[in-house]
Structure formats: structure tokens, C-alpha cells
Amino acid sequence: MTGRRLELVCPAGTPAALRVAVDSGADAVYCGFADETNARNFPGLNFSRDELASAVAHAHSRGACVYVAVNTFPRAGAEALWQAAVADAAKAGADAVILADLGLVAHTAERHPGLRIHLSVQAAAANPDVINFWAENFGVKRVVLPRVLSVAEIAAINREIDIETEVFVFGGLCVMAEGRCALSSWLTGRSPNMHGVCSPPGHVSYGERANAMIARLGGYTLHTVERGRPAPYPTACKGCFHAGGTTGYLFAEPESLDAEPLLPALAAAGVAALKIEGRQRSRAYVAEVVGRFRRAVDALAAGRPLLASDLAHLSEGQATTAGAYDRAWR
């Protein structure tokens, strides 16, 4: 799978963001329906059935693909909602659905044999055996790799599988294997797997104490900062905690992923597609990040050097990391 141009897969939280992403050079955009069937189930985001149909028409007219994420785990007794999301994505002309649940993947393979299935990062498929299991049994065509692997491990995986791999290159960074994390559920009762939300705003509160600003999730204090400074959003795994005599960011610094410098290595590792996180981000953000990665991917394809990254100002906490792609991060 080396030698091909990398596909740039970009976030589309709204129909407007989708148009911006396509116009900025996305090869593909991913989006979801406005309900609990997708892992970015945030108020004001996502697509109605009609919006998806027009979005697909717009994207296709510009030569871009649309992937629809139906990547939460269907609720027992209510699977029809998720199965309808897959059927409606197919009807709207989506180029692929992004799925995580074993039952829903099996259902889709059986009922929509012509529909391309991408395995969501939420499925946490982290080795060639399990990826081959999905490919052989259900015809999965692409796997979005969990953010726990180094570049060398990704290369090794690509040597042992026949389907495409997609990796995250920019944006928010889950430090846990996604689809295998219940931190938010533990503190708020709302989870990525069941509800498509993590550390949801309805369970966040801000307060003041003495000379400090406090950010809480589910009543637990996750950040305390000097008065006058903005308290960071209290995401469950990114809080400041105390353990074993140490105080600090025990799980992850408040930094986000920027793997742009690693594009040549990821291409050499046989990766087929690069994914930008951020369906909850603004159109301006999408335009800037997509434009930047478009230029980088084109430069790489043409054998030109990559420019130094200038996207740090768009990143959470103003700091970036290469995450697990660099073994030392682990």
C-alpha cells in the first residue's frame, strides 16, 4: 500500500463545516447524524437525513467522499435506531460507514453488502490478527487505528493485513484506547460508548475558591488555576490529580496531537489515510487545518520538503505531541 497518495479525511460537524472542508482540499469528510448513534453527539452538531443527502451531493460534485460515523455501541432493546442510521447513510449515498460494534458490523455486512465498512477507532483494533478477523468475517475495508501504537508498530501491522489503515494526525488526543474507556461514565453516567459523549458540558461546573478558579466534572475538581486565568475544560483523563506524592497531569498533559512532521514516516509505514479530529471545531479551524495538511500531503507526494508546523496556536493548551507514534510517550 505504499506509493499511493495519502488520503486526507477531515471532520464535518455541520453542513457548513463540510463545505469548508471540501473547499479546503479534503479528499473525504466524516460526519454523523444528530443523535446518540455517533461518537460526537454534541448539541448543535451533526446532520439531519436531508442535510446528509445534500452534503453527499456537494462533496461528490467536488470529487470528495463522505463517510458517516455510526460508531457508538447500540443500546440493548433499541438497536433499530443504529440500524436505521446505517440504512439512511446508505440511502443518502455515503461512500462508507464508520462502525465499532460487532453486532452492527455484522448486520451491515449482511443487509448492505455494497456499503463500504470502515472500522472506527472506537473498536480499538490494535493488532493484525483482530484486524484480519474483521476483514475476513465482515469484509471491513479500512481500519482507523487506535492511538496506542508507535509508527514502527503501524508499519508492522500494514505488513500483515490486506486492508487500508487510517491514522489520526491532528487534534484532540485520547490517551486511553478509545471504545475501551469508561472514565466519563464513572463520573457523569454519560459515556462515549453508550451516548457518544465524553465529559459532557451538562456535568461541568466552574467555581471560585479563595484566589482560585475551579473546573469540576460530575462534582469532582479537575482543575484549579489562579484567579484571572481561564480554567481548562475538565475532561476526565486530562485533569490535574494527586497520587503517590506527585501532583500533576497523571494521565495526559493538556496537549493535542500534531503528527505533521511524521507524515513521511507514516506514508512509509503504509498508511492509506490521515484523519483530522475536530467535528466540534469551528469552520475557521477546519479551513486552516485542512488547508495546511492539504499542502503537506501534496508536498510529500511531489517530493518537496514539509514546512515547519504553524498550527500550534490551534491546539488545546497551546502544546502539541506526537502521542504514541513516539514510543517514549508511553
Added chain:
Amino acid sequence: MHLTLGPILFHWPTRQWADFYARIADEAPVDRVVVGEVVCAKREPFQRPVLEQVVERLQAAGKEVMRASLALPTLPRERQELARLVEGRLLVEINDLTALRFLRREARFAVGPLVNVYNESTLRLLARRGAIRLCLPPELPLPSIEHLAAEARTLGVDIELWAFGRVPLAISGRCYHARLSGRSRDSCLLVCGRDADGLTVTTLDGEPIFALNGVQTLSAAWANLAGDVDILAKVGVSGLRLSPHSCDMVAVARIFRAVCDGRWTAEEALASLAELVPGVRFANGALAGMAGASWQLRSTARAGLEPRNPDRPAATRVPARPLPGREG
């Protein structure tokens, strides 16, 4: 209601590991015991020298022994180990779908709580593939459990629930124990072995929130479903899982046995468990669809008594009974 002793999630010294199971074999009224490493393959060599004798001792005591698989196998040697595991003579409890690539078509297996089984289609597919019992993900609310248990009954699959001990919340590529001691996972020196029950993480206010266990993150509070046994039985749950800690797990098993058999009330069981692990906060909030860390005294609420959601179980007001003996 059967009782299963889950795998030890922590890195215990070989001797402690073997002694723990010897006592379980001799004294604990559990039906099934799951042994083997789930969290980190680097710990496995410490169990290997005694594994065979532990299995034999448990089997000689009449326990059904199952073998756990790793939660997130990535390295070639971890995958090879998994391929060997499924060829062994013990029933394997899979903790990742990777095992399905290796299991023979006719093989029977169990599914651990780290596999995402949220709905009937997934359950049916696993049952068709050979799953005969399943410990559900601990974040599931009661209505989901009820739907799954009903489906499981038609498939002849046993449904088990995480009923005691810290709750597994996440698995990562990063080792937090190593990170805390300024190391990377590759050079961790197995520092996770210092904390027999995991290392409690508190908020800046000093409130316990999580616990570190190498690449795994657990809850600070411990699951305790001793007060929910009757409702769980009613919705079709057929087993409870007790997760090993360094406390007296024989006593824990006896208390759960007593409450499952109706010899003890839920209040008596909760009071005795609270006395057994002083300072530990209990949780059962996921059942009610609330924050998992919250606590709801179901039996009291259902009896029309004061519903409350305290930090400590209300049942601590009931005096603890002397622990039930071997014959109960």
C-alpha cells in the same frame, strides 16, 4: 446465583499470588475462578512458574478454572501467547476480540467484562461463535442488563456482573505507574508491583477518584452489588464477579454467598463488607444509569425507606454480623 472470582488485576509477587489461590481453593465458596494476566504481559513471567500448581489446586477443590486473556494485545509475543492460550485445556475468557481469530470453530469460550457487549446482536454473534458465558461491561444500566439477560437465556448463555472490587475503567498504551515514577513503559521496572490494590488517584481536593494499575485505570471506589442481588436475580443475571484485592477475599466470598442464598439480608452484607474494607467507598451507580461512582441503597429504597445517596453506605448503621463460616 453462582460466584466467580475474577483474575487478579494487580502485579503481586509470585508467592503472594500462589498463596492467595491456595486459600481460595481451601476456603472460598466460589464456583469459578479466572486466572492469568489481563493488564500487562510483562507481569506474566511472574505467574508462569506457579500457574500449573495453582490451577490444579483450584480444580482439586472443585472450582471450575478459566484462563483470562490480555486486554489489549499488540506485540508479536503477546499475540503468540494468545494463540497458545486458546489451544490450552482451560476454558478461555477473552478480553479482546483478537482471540476470535485464533479460537477453533468448535471451541467454547467465555467473554470478559472488557469486551464491548452492549446489545443483543453482539451477544448472539458471540454465542453463535461459541461463547457460553459473559461478564457484562460494568457501565451498563439495569434496562440493558435485563434485555441482554433475556436474550442470553434463549441462547443458553450465562450472564455475570461485576459485583465487588475496583472497576476497570480504561486501558491505554501508556503506563501511568511508569509515568508517575518518571519512566516510560519500556523501562518500567514493574513499579506497579508496589501497589497491591492499585494506586489511588485523588483530586486536588483530596477526593479519591481513580486508581492506577500500570496501563489500566480503575475506579477509586469499589463496586459493591451485595445490596442489589435480588433485583439482579430478577432480571436474569446468573452470576456475580468478585475481583481480587488484598483484603480477606474468602470473607468477601462468604458474605456474597450468604446474601445470594438468602441467609443474610442485603443490609447485613453491606455492613459486614464495609467493616472488612474500612475507608473504602462503595459504588453501584451504573445500574441506575447514574454516575458509576455514585451509590444507591436499592433494597432500602425499594422497601419504601429513605432513599439516599450518601458517600458511605447507609448500611454501615446496621451492625456487622460475625462472618459466616464454611458451612454458612
